[in-house]
Amino acid sequence: MTHIELPSYLDQSADVKDRFDRMKQRPVTLKVNNLHKKFMSSHGEVVALKDINFETYKREFVCVIGPSGCGKSTLIRILAGLETPTSGEVLLDGKAVDGPSQERGMVFQGYTLFPWLTIKKNVMFGLEMAGHSKASSEEQAFQWIDLVGLSKFANAYPHQLSGGMKQRVAIARALANQPRILLMDEPFGALDAQTRAKMQSYLHEIWKNIDVTILFITHDLDEAIYLADRVLVLKANPGEVHEMIEVPVPHPRSPDDLLSPEFLATKKRLEELIHPPETDVAINQDHLNMVRMVSIDNEVESVF
Amino acid sequence: MKLSNLFAVGKKLDNQQRITVSIFSFLLPIFIWSLVSYAPFIWHPKVEISSPGEVGYFKQGMLIDREIFDKEVEAAINESKTIPQGTPANPIYLPAPHEVVIALYTAFTTEPKRRSEKWLHESLWDSIQVIFWGFVLSSLFGVPLGILAGTYDVFSKLFEPFIEFFRYLPAPAFGALAVAVLGIYDAPKIAIIFIGTFFQQVLVVSNTTRKLDPALLEAAMTLGAKKLSLLFRVVIPGIITHLYKDLRLLLGWAWTYLIVAELIGTSSGITWFITQQARYKNFENVFAAIIIIGVIGLTTDLILAALGKKMFIWEKSKAKA
Ligand SMILES: Nc1ncnc2c1ncn2[C@@H]1O[C@H](COP(=O)(O)OP(=O)(O)O)[C@@H](O)[C@H]1O
Ligand SMILES: [Mg+2]
Numbered sequence: 361m362t363h364i365e366l367p368s369y370l371d372q373s374a375d376v377k378d379r380f381d382r383m384k385q386r387p388v389t390l391k392v393n394n395l396h397k398k399f400m401s402s403h404g405e406v407v408a409l410k411d412i413n414f415e416t417y418k419r420e421f422v423c424v425i426g427p428s429g430c431g432k433s434t435l436i437r438i439l440a441g442l443e444t445p446t447s448g449e450v451l452l453d454g455k456a457v458d459g460p461s462q463e464r465g466m467v468f469q470g471y472t473l474f475p476w477l478t479i480k481k482n483v484m485f486g487l488e489m490a491g492h493s494k495a496s497s498e499e500q501a502f503q504w505i506d507l508v509g510l511s512k513f514a515n516a517y518p519h520q521l522s523g524g525m526k527q528r529v530a531i532a533r534a535l536a537n538q539p540r541i542l543l544m545d546e547p548f549g550a551l552d553a554q555t556r557a558k559m560q561s562y563l564h565e566i567w568k569n570i571d572v573t574i575l576f577i578t579h580d581l582d583e584a585i586y587l588a589d590r591v592l593v594l595k596a597n598p599g600e601v602h603e604m605i606e607v608p609v610p611h612p613r614s615p616d617d618l619l620s621p622e623f624l625a626t627k628k629r630l631e632e633l634i635h636p637p638e639t640d641v642a643i644n645q646d647h648l649n650m651v652r653m654v655s656i657d658n659e660v661e662s663v664f
Numbered sequence: 665m666k667l668s669n670l671f672a673v674g675k676k677l678d679n680q681q682r683i684t685v686s687i688f689s690f691l692l693p694i695f696i697w698s699l700v701s702y703a704p705f706i707w708h709p710k711v712e713i714s715s716p717g718e719v720g721y722f723k724q725g726m727l728i729d730r731e732i733f734d735k736e737v738e739a740a741i742n743e744s745k746t747i748p749q750g751t752p753a754n755p756i757y758l759p760a761p762h763e764v765v766i767a768l769y770t771a772f773t774t775e776p777k778r779r780s781e782k783w784l785h786e787s788l789w790d791s792i793q794v795i796f797w798g799f800v801l802s803s804l805f806g807v808p809l810g811i812l813a814g815t816y817d818v819f820s821k822l823f824e825p826f827i828e829f830f831r832y833l834p835a836p837a838f839g840a841l842a843v844a845v846l847g848i849y850d851a852p853k854i855a856i857i858f859i860g861t862f863f864q865q866v867l868v869v870s871n872t873t874r875k876l877d878p879a880l881l882e883a884a885m886t887l888g889a890k891k892l893s894l895l896f897r898v899v900i901p902g903i904i905t906h907l908y909k910d911l912r913l914l915l916g917w918a919w920t921y922l923i924v925a926e927l928i929g930t931s932s933g934i935t936w937f938i939t940q941q942a943r944y945k946n947f948e949n950v951f952a953a954i955i956i957i958g959v960i961g962l963t964t965d966l967i968l969a970a971l972g973k974k975m976f977i978w979e980k981s982k983a984k985a
Contacts, residue, residue: 373675442882462888472883476901476978485897518976537887 367621369629372608380606383589386417387453389573390439390541395448397434397599407598408434414450414592414604416541416573423588424577427634431599432577436545439575440466452540457583462486465534467544471519471526479505479529480514486537504532507566524555528562530624535566541573548583557615560586564613581630593633602633694761701760708752715922717748727753759948767948768955784937788956791922791933794850798925799918803911806865813866814873815899824870827863835860836924848929856928860921861914868910876902905976912968919961 372380395412398405407430416422424432437443439450441460450457452464473482480501487497505514508528510521518526527547534542548556558582567574578584584591585607593602608622617623670677670685677685700707711733716722719736727867733750754760759767771784782790812819835856842852842859876899884898926935934953941949973979 414747440882440886442885460882461884462886464886466883468879468883470879472877472879474880474884474898474901476904476976485884485889489884489888489890489893489897519978533887543886 362415362425364621366628369605369608369622369625371622371625372606373610373622376610379611380616383417383420386419388415389418389420389453390416390575391451391454392439393449393451395435395438395450396446397431397438397443403616409438409445410598411466412599412601414601414635416575419567419571419573421567421574421576421587421589422592423584423590423593424575424594425579425581425584425630425634426594426599426602427596430594430596432594433545434599435594436466436543436575436577439541440464440543442466462490462537463538463540465466465539465542467527467542467547469546469549471518471523471530473526473529473533475518478515479510479521482518482529483533483536485529486533490498490537500536504536505529507535508532508562522555523551524559527551527559531563531566535570535572539572541575544574544576546579548579549578549580556583561615563587568612572601581627582618582632584630585609585626586615586618591626591630593630595633605629698761698826701754701758705826706753708754710753710755711750712753713727713748713750715749718745719748722748726758756945757947759951763948764951764955767946767952771952772947782938784953787933787937788960790850791926791935791957792960794853794925794933795857795915795918795922797850798921799861799915801854801860802861802865802918804916807869807907807911811864811873811900811903813870813894814876814903815895820870823866823932827866831863831867835921836928839928840925843929850932852928853925853932856925857918857921860925861918864917865910865914868914869907872906872910873899873903875906905972905979908968908972908976912965912972915968916961916965919957922957 365589390415392412395409396407397409398407400406412435424435426432434443438445439457441457441464442444457464472486473479477485480498483501483504484494484497487500488494494499502511502514505511508531510525510528510532513521513525518529521529530547531542548559551559563574564587576584576587578587588607591605591607593603593605594600607625607626609620609626610622666931667826670681672693676682690711710727710728711730713722713724713728716724716726722728722736728750730752732801733748737747739745751818776783809819813823814820838859839852839856842855846855847853880881881894881898884894888899922933923935923938926933931939934957938950938953939954943949
């Protein structure tokens, strides 16, 4: 299929290599050690995650990618403390994670804004939980709402906002608590392509200007490469680490990079990992039993 | 407006159509009632005697089965006596609409027969108070218990099995017991409303609470919310609109226990009025009273619905959005 000769995804320019070297000097934010997760279901035991090990550095942007059902959500929920691992441990700044807390912010695919609160009150929620006074929460909330460009909507209710705007509020709400790490589970999965691209740029802007590490789940290869410093590739049944890929595309990134050789090389590698070439048997078994169902004297004889 | 538009599957009518059709929902039964009352050929199984002729037991104004009347007429013709006269009529228990409309007015303006008896509006006020206290007391306990059971599995398992059992026991069955314990006045009546409402209420509220999107709770936890703040800042505001709708529905059920409740101990309130009027065969007054109950019920619900729209502004434009 590829007629152009692509470089290897492992080839890094001097600048990129230098950046990765410096990144690895940074303190480790999140460390995941020998993480296992089994679910008991009516069909018996499901191994959702098997022996996951990885770490993220301070202010790094890591994307997690893998086929549907490989345990991405399970992993991020364990990191958030919403689910307990069967064995293994998660360390944040060296301290073991035990239950949810505001130092690990989370953004869900389904927005999860509180419908009974205005945008401002939604963003104030975490601040008030953390014991900030009403006045101080309000002031900070306004800053964050301004940061995501929604000042005009501070007193609107969530249902009055579009999907992209809701997700910006959700990001502001999570960031207002100044978490050490921001966990995002397919946050843009429900958005249309255009809004999605815009949100990716916004998120990059925010990330560059704020002291936060981001772990971002997606099943969109382009999104992963465009956003991430490194991509954690999982495989399914059981969910295991395939490879941790260092994205060779230099920063700052723009939508034009989607066609750069580094980008395409990385994408090719991800495709190999996630959609392994199908065997002939599989292809032969999976086809439609199509017969011609158009009458012979149809006005349009053929669609070609 | 095309007529077929009215029958589009799963489509909402526009506002104008909805109001028109809603009015028809009242007009239709009234129309059927009028038809049966005013068109003699539809039912009218009786004959109201206007002149008894020479039939000994006929009296003017008497209602007689049509068959008996016809037989007597035939007999009168055969024996060449004066023929009795009469007009077709419905049984006394089905008064015509205009009679009920007049009764609706006179019921409020006629003085009670005895000094000790109450005016209709006083009886109604008694009934409303019984309903109010029964429902408020039930909600005071039922709503918190329901929310607890819906939030914490331990309370669910602690309360719900017994309540599931108890709700099958008919509230009126506790009438005699309530009188023995609480006396003959309003207390046992309030107790019956309470028993009739409370157990359903706990189950309905706990069910509503369980329907809260768990993702909202998870989001709140990642924002630092813990036990009590989860309950008061997320669970309760999260279910409040549904809870309010539940309570409106349950208030309707409470009314259905009213008649039984008021028969317990000394008969009182609107039920006393109805039984009294039925005894005097003033069925137009009975109908008037029943209609008044319906009007009060519907009006309270409409007022509560309007209040709900005011209180829960975040719900208001959801339907449009
Ligand atoms: N609560 C649960 N109980 C039982 N099985 C679960 C539960 N949550 C997830 N699983 C299973 O774990 C696997 C991974 O699920 P998930 O983490 O949601 O995958 P992904 O997000 O990558 O699509 C799936 O096979 C799923 O059926
Ligand atoms: Mg998922």
